[in-house]
Amino acid sequence: MSAALGSTTISVGGDYDVVIGSGVLGRVADLLGADVERVLVVHPPTLDALSGAVADALRDRGYAVHPAEVPDAEAAKTASVAAALWAQLGQAGFTRTDAVVGVGGGTVTDLAGFVAASWLRGVPVVQVPTTLLGMVDAAVGGKTGINTAEGKNLVGAFHPPAGVLCDVDVLATLPxxxxxxxxxxxxxxxxxxxxxxxxxxxxxxxxxxxxxxxxxxxxxxxxxxxxxxxxxxxxxxxxxxxxxxxxxxxxxxxxxxxxxxxxxxxxxxxxxxxxxxxxxxxxxxxxxxxxxxxxxxxxxxxxxxxxxxxxxxxxxxxxxxxxxxxxxxxxxxxxxxxxxxxxxxxxxxxxxxxxxxxxxxxxxxxxxxxxxxxx
The missing domain is CATH 1.20.1090.10 (Dehydroquinate synthase-like - alpha domain)
Known part of the structure; x- marks a missing residue:
C-alpha cells in the first residue's frame, strides 16, 4: 500500500491497484496501459456528467471513447443489455488490446466487467465505482456477472480489472x-x-x-x-x-x-x-x-x-x-x-x-x- 498526493494506493496481490482519494477521476487513463486505443465507457443515465468527465480525461490522453448508456440499477444486469454492448464493441471494431471502463454503482461495474471478460475472451477493464457499495465490494476482486430470472449473478466470470479508481468526492451526492x-x-x-x-x-x-x-x-x-x-x-x-x-x-x-x-x-x-x-x-x-x-x-x-x-x-x-x-x-x-x-x-x-x-x-x-x- 502507498499514499501520495492525497490518495492511497492498495495493491491487490501485485496484479492491479485500487486508487482511493479525492479528485482522482482524471487518473483513469493511468490505469489503462499504453496499448489501448478504443475505450467503451459504460454508465447509467443518472451519471451523464460524471461519465462525461471520465470520457474527457480519456480523450485528452488520445483514446477513442465510445459512450454506452445502460439502464440504472439491476435492470442493467441482463443478457439483453450485455448483448447490446457486445454489438457496440463489434461495430466499433474493438480488439483484444482495447478496453472497457465501468462508471457507476455495483450493477454497472458487474456488467462492465462481464462484458470485458466475455469480449474476445477477455479485454482490460478499469472500474470507476461511484457508490460506496461499488468501492468496497463490487468493483474490487474481479467477480463479474449478470442476473437471470432464477437468481442473482448466476452467469458470470472471474476477470480481475486493470485497476480501480475510487474518488470519494462523488459520494457527496449519493443518496x-x-x-x-x-x-x-x-x-x-x-x-x-x-x-x-x-x-x-x-x-x-x-x-x-x-x-x-x-x-x-x-x-x-x-x-x-x-x-x-x-x-x-x-x-x-x-x-x-x-x-x-x-x-x-x-x-x-x-x-x-x-x-x-x-x-x-x-x-x-x-x-x-x-x-x-x-x-x-x-x-x-x-x-x-x-x-x-x-x-x-x-x-x-x-x-x-x-x-x-x-x-x-x-x-x-x-x-x-x-x-x-x-x-x-x-x-x-x-x-x-x-x-x-x-x-x-x-x-x-x-x-x-x-x-x-x-x-x-x-x-x-x-x-x-x-x-x-x-x-
Missing amino acids: QADLVAGLAEVVKCGFIADPVILDLVESAVADDAGRARSAANPHLRELIERAVRVKADVVAADLRESSLREILNYGHTFGHAIEQVEHYSWRHGEAVGVGMVYVAELARLTGHLSGPEGDALVDRHRSVLESLGLPTTYAAGRWDELLTAMRRDKKSRGSTLRFVVLDGLARPTRLAGPDDALLQAAYGLVSRRDASGAH
Whole structure:
C-alpha cells in the first residue's frame, strides 16, 4: 500500500491497484496501459456528467471513447443489455488490446466487467465505482456477472480489472439510503477481519448519528480504505473463491435470498444486513458462538447495523420462498447449503449442511409479524 498526493494506493496481490482519494477521476487513463486505443465507457443515465468527465480525461490522453448508456440499477444486469454492448464493441471494431471502463454503482461495474471478460475472451477493464457499495465490494476482486430470472449473478466470470479508481468526492451526492446500504459491506469486513472498522462506526455514531450515516462521516475514507484492504488481502490469496474468499460472502446467502424474493426492490446492503444477523443467530444455534461473548457478538450485529439505520429483521411467513432461493445460490454445493459463520470476532469459518430445523429457527429469530416484507 502507498499514499501520495492525497490518495492511497492498495495493491491487490501485485496484479492491479485500487486508487482511493479525492479528485482522482482524471487518473483513469493511468490505469489503462499504453496499448489501448478504443475505450467503451459504460454508465447509467443518472451519471451523464460524471461519465462525461471520465470520457474527457480519456480523450485528452488520445483514446477513442465510445459512450454506452445502460439502464440504472439491476435492470442493467441482463443478457439483453450485455448483448447490446457486445454489438457496440463489434461495430466499433474493438480488439483484444482495447478496453472497457465501468462508471457507476455495483450493477454497472458487474456488467462492465462481464462484458470485458466475455469480449474476445477477455479485454482490460478499469472500474470507476461511484457508490460506496461499488468501492468496497463490487468493483474490487474481479467477480463479474449478470442476473437471470432464477437468481442473482448466476452467469458470470472471474476477470480481475486493470485497476480501480475510487474518488470519494462523488459520494457527496449519493443518496443517504444508498450510502448507508454500502456501509453494510464495510461493517461486514469489520466482523470477519478488521474490528477497528466496528470501533470507528460506533465512535462516529456516538458523536453524531446523522453525520455517521452520511458522506460527512469523518472516518469515511479510512473505512473505505480498511474495507478495500480486507477484500484485497482475501482476493489476493484466493482469486477464484475456492476457499478463503468465501468469507467475503458473510451474510450473503440469506441476503441474496431476500433480494430475489423481493424482486430486487431491497438494496443489496439492506438485505446483507439482515443476512448478517441471520448467520450470527445461526452461529449461536449451532454452537459456533456461545456463552456471554457469543451473545454479546450477536447483539453487536444488531446494534451496529441498527445504529446506521439498516434493517435487521425480515417478514415472517416467507420461509419456504427464502429456502428455495438459498438452495439456488451459487455458493451451494449440490444440495448442500453453505454459510459463513463466526467462531468469534474476526474468526470466520464455514458451516456446511446445517439441519433444516436450525435454519428455520434462525429465521424465526430475525422475522417479524408483518407480512409485507417492507423495511
